[in-house]
Every structure is written in structure tokens, then in C-alpha cells.
Amino acid sequence: MQNLLHNLNPEQLAAVTLPQQSALILAGAGSGKTRVLTTRIAWLIQTGQVSPAGIMAVTFTNKAAKEMLTRLSAMLPISTRGMWIGTFHGLCNRFLRTHYRDAALPQAFQILDSQDQLSMIKRLLKANNVDDEKYPAKNLQYFINNAKDQGLRANKVEAYDPIERRMVELYELYDQQCQREGVVDFAELLLRSFELLQRNQPLREHYQARFKHILVDEFQDTNDLQYNLLKLLAGHGEQFGGALFAVGDDDQSIYAFRGANVGNMSAFEREFRVENLIKLEQNYRSHGHILDSANQLIANNSKRLGKNLRTDAGHGEPVRIYEASSDLEEAQWLIEEIKSLIADGASRSEIAILYRSNAQSRVIEHALFAAALPYTVYGGQRYFQRAEVKHAIAYLQLMDNPHNDSAFLRVVNFPTRGIGMRSIETLQAAAEQYRISLYAAVPYVSGKSGSSLGSFVKLVEGARFETQQLALPEMVRVVLEASGLLTHYGNEKEGADRIENLEQMVSAATHFVQEEGFGQGAPAHMGPRADAQAGEAILNQDGIEVFDADAPLPTVMSPLSAFLSHASLEAGDAQAQAGQDALQLMTVHSAKGLEFDAVFITGLEEGLFPHESSSRELDGVDEERRLMYVAITRAKKRLYMSFTQQRMLHGQTRYNMKSRFFDELPEPALKWMSPRVQAQWFGNKKNAWDDAKFSSAGSDNKIAQQITQKQTGPGWRIGESVEHAKFGEGVIVNIEGGGGNARAQINFGRAGMKVLDLSVAKLERLAR
């Protein structure tokens, strides 16, 4: 094996070879963070400092975990199977499966995805006659997840008003309901694990002693619960415990809205008395002008741990900025620019078009489509989220755990089998009365609905019996058939795609069985066994069920349970890749972690980016700035930014100022590609750019020609940019009245919206 450490720069080398102590690695964008993480694991194992079983490595996404495993197997000639490398949720699932009894969970507990969780909450609200105007299900869902993410059970949540008090009650009821059904939500996976480790000392000490090295990726994205879980595992302040190796970038913290707490970085530094703070500032991705822009922009944030990226690459090309007159024209410009990039030899998949919010993609997609440029939009429906797939999964869930009410309700009458609302309500009443699941309540309802419900139960039981001896893929096949799903979609006009998706589940199951190494032929054993062979379940001296590092989930779970976990925890790919070499369209958030030769950041307008609602949040604009920082640092060679004077949003035309972020970029690194384009006349909705000419990327120094303007007279126009002595730069949004008493409504961005008398106000036309 080659030397793992060659070609590392001094900082990377230092990080990789740190002694077993807590360490914080501040890893800038494109600084080789994943490399450091994986190389450190490989180095620790190769030098014999730790066995594979002594390592835990945590990521946020399955993609990142997979990436880590792939790179690791390329570096080390050992099997990565059974190593504790995965997402927080994946590892907690594994932990809870192993210790399900201690965690007070049924062995076949199932995982609710957000969709299931929401529908469960809706049911709960209905069952308790809660006014869903006052308590929208979404709010309660947020409330519950938020509490759990902070490690708070209902009895620990402080309520300050009657509404909150009621929410706390509902939170409690929700947890009880989950417990009855044998299901856990995402946050519960973590909270259960945390609580179990906290209350069970031998168990805790076992894992603390085992994991000598805990490595965490994207540490800036951890929430409070995740940090506390890590603290517990690392044995913070306790006798045992390994070293926590945290890698993160506070400048790329863009998930505060879902509970991430950047403060965990400084808390970690303080609480673990981190002496090893290493900054990876050498960037291997972007050219100089791009990096300068990122650095100067992010310098506007206070509360940074402090970091400045540098590169050995030259300045490269300037950052090109384009001002469009409308969103349509912005898209048109985009296309011209992309065409010339492609003509110059760029490959489409190396070009990304970024936007702040999904709604912005529509106009761009239209234009790309019209121009016959192939593209892929990130973030579509995931495979396991599709309705038909969820239906099939629900049947499988019922076979594995019939008390899952969400699954029950999803398919009890799908395909329709004459079980209507009334039967369900009767059943729900019975279930409520005895506090049991719907499935268990079926024998308690009589009459016609009782018998149709009874046959549904028989259907599920029959499918379970029939598939007992079958391997997972065959089991899936049988269920698709027996459930009537295939027949149902076969009779539907648009059913072909759905059937194809269902068929795909068989191959997904095949793939899963192979990937996860479920025994060929022999059904996996249910539950840990004291008489286990090497690589299977073992007991430690405290009688705690513990698994050897070589024992992956199959030992603890049936293939079906494992497959269902997989379906919840890995929603699958979003959308088949349309065309091999396609332009990449995505939000800035989903671009995190990716890189492209050329990047377009579009819609850089006040209100959009930074988004208007960010100004209402604490440190909201700072987070938007970090988002912009992420966007900029995606680009390797060429970066474009664009904004427009006029944009259609929610069916209304809006006039926004250019983003404040432009003022925070280094002028020498920029190149303004267009003169300030004259606004269109009010009411002239036809494309003003019909006869416009555009600059091309191929001819760097040409400035875009001004759009032909059919101006007929003086006076102010809507959309025009103005400068006011006191309020600064603004955009005319509306004009009322005429002649001497015309008044203009002007959007001054940060200074707000003002209505000014045009004959009085001292306004200057702003032209570039």
C-alpha cells in the first residue's frame, strides 16, 4: 500500500496525524476536508492505533457517508462492513435495533418519515377535537421536532401561554401514540439513543470505551441533541471515552432554520478544551478572483471563528455580473452565455445554475427547454416518497408491524375495497376506547364494516404467511400482486409510470439484499443471541447485547425490517438523470458540497437573496451571506452573478434592488457585463428584449449592448433606478397621479419602501 500521507499539505498532514485528543478542524470550502477525514481513519487503522471497531464516523447525509466508505475502501484493504460509519440517524437506528429492549421499543419498530409524521399528527388533532385553525398540524410538527432536537421531552418543555401548554399536551399524546404503534420519528431515533445512553451506565461505558475515535463531518450543522449525543459517546467529563475529531466550517453554516447550531463549534472548543485547532485554508478548487470575492464577502459577518481561503491558482477570470431588465431576459442571457460556454468546449454537467428559492427555476427551465438545452433539476421527488411506492411500503410495514396506524390507514382502502370513512371512524373509536392500534381493534367492530375490515386483515396476514420463507425480493413481488396495487394501476390511464416504479421495488430489494449482505437463502436471525458465532451477537460481562464490528444489521433485523428502515432513512435518488450530460439546476442549499467549472448565481436581488424573511430572523442576513459564500465557492473557473429589475413572483411583478452582496465584493475581481438596462415601460409586458443583442462569453471584453429602448419622453418610469440624498439607491415601484402631483412609491431596499412626491423629492436618475 502506498503511503497514505503523501501529497497532504502541512495543515492536512497535521490534522490527519493528530494524537488521540479532541480536535477542531476548520475546513474551508474546497480545502480537502473529506480527504482529511478519510485519511485520518485509514492512518489510525493502518498504524495500528485503533481497530476498525474503535472508530465511529458521523455524517449528515447518506451521500457523504457513502463517499467516505468508498474512499476508505480504496485506501485500506479491509472490509468497511460493520464499521460505524454513517449518518446520525443511520447509526442511531443501528444502536436502537441492537438494544431495542433497553430502549423500550418493539424489535420491529418502524421509522416515520416527515410525511408519515404529519399525517399522524393530523389524526391526533382530529381524534382529540383540536381546532386545527388554532393548531395547524404543521406547527405542531415543528413544535415537536424542535423540542426533540433540543433533547426535550414534553414534560421538560416550558410553556408560556395556553396555546403552548396545549401543544405540550399534544406532544405528550403524540409520543404515547408513537409508542403504542411501535413507530419512531427521525428526531426520536436520536433522542431515544441519547436517553438510553444517559440512563444506562454500563451501556454508556461500553460504547465510550469502544469508540476511541469519533469523527464528525459538517460539525457546524449539528443541532443541540446531536452535540449532546456526541458528548455522551465521547465520554466528556467521564472516565472512559475517546477523542472527538470535529470537522466543520462556520462560514458554511446554512441550516439554522432546521435547528443547526453553529455555536456548537465554539462550545466544543471550550468544553473539550480543544488545543488542536487546525485551519485548512488552502483551497484547491477555485481561481483567485472567485476566492477573493468569497473572502471579502464573508468578512462582513461578525462572530466568525476566522479563516481566509488562499489558492495557488492565478487570479483567473473576473467574476461576471449581469443586470437584466426582467426575469425572462435574465434567463435569455443565461442561455446565450451557456451556449457560448458550450461552444468553447465546456461540458453541460460542469455548468450549474443556482437560485435562492425553487420557484425561480420555472422561468429558467422554460427558457432552457425552448432552447433545447438538456438540464437536470435537483431536489425532485425521491423514489421512496412517491405515492405508489409508499403504498407498497405500507403493506410491507403492516406485515412487519401491524400496529403502524399510518400504514394501516394509507392502504386499508387502497386499492378501494369498500371500506369508507364510516367504517374507519368506527374502528378509530374502538381503537381509541381500548387504546390499541387500528389493526388490533378490528375484532371489536362488528357488522358489515367489520367483515370487510376483517378481510383486509386476512389479506395482510395471508401475505405474511405466504412470504415467510421467501427472500426479500420475492416477498416484495408477492405483495405487489396480492395488494392489488399492480392491478389497480394497470387499470389507470396514467398508471404505466407507477407500475414501473413498483416493479423497480423488486430490483431495489434485490440490490439492497446484496449490498447489505443478507444471508443467501437462510433467513436472517431475529434478535441477538448469546450463542453467537464470531461476527454475530455477543454479550459482554454486564449482559449487555453488543455486536462485533463485523456484525452488520442483518444479525439483529429481519431483511424486511432492514429494508423498511432503509426506505425511511434513505429516500432514494431524486429523479432519474434526464440525459447524461445535462446542465445542473439547483438551489444554493443543495449545491453545498458540490463544485462546477462554471456557476451562475441568479436572482441576486434584495428580498430574494438575501431573502426578505431573513431580515426578521436573528442573524438572518448573516446566514444569507454564508449562503452566498457557499454559492460563490462552488465555482472552479468561471463565476457569473445576475440580477434583474423586474421579476414575476407569486403572480405579481416585483421591482427589487440589486442585492446588497454586490457592495461586499472586491471591485477589481468583478466585471460588469452590461450597462444598466433601461426599464420597460409600464404596461408594456411584451418582451422588451425581442430585439436586444447580448454579449457572449467568448468575447470577454465586449460589453453588452444596451437594450433598444423606445423612450418617448422625460419623466419617471416604473422600474427605474434612482438615488435619494437620504435614502440612497432605490427602485421606482409604482407611480400614482400625474403632472404636478405625481407621487412615486420607491423601494429603497434596506431603507424601506417610501412614497415620495415627485415634484418635491430630490431624485437622481441612476445610470451606469
Added chain:
DNA sequence: CAGGCTGCTATTTTT
């Protein structure tokens, strides 16, 4: 129970 109608809402997203 399907299909149509109205009304509402509208960052960002992973697990």
C-alpha cells in the same frame, strides 16, 4: 368515490 371547485399560500432540507 371521482372529479371539480374554491381558497389559500408561497424560503432554504436531510434524516
Added chain:
DNA sequence: TAGCAGCCTG
């Protein structure tokens, strides 16, 4: 603008 959730009707 557009997508969807919830309601009503045939």
C-alpha cells in the same frame, strides 16, 4: 402564477 388541501356534488 401554480400547486395543493379541503370541501361539495354527481
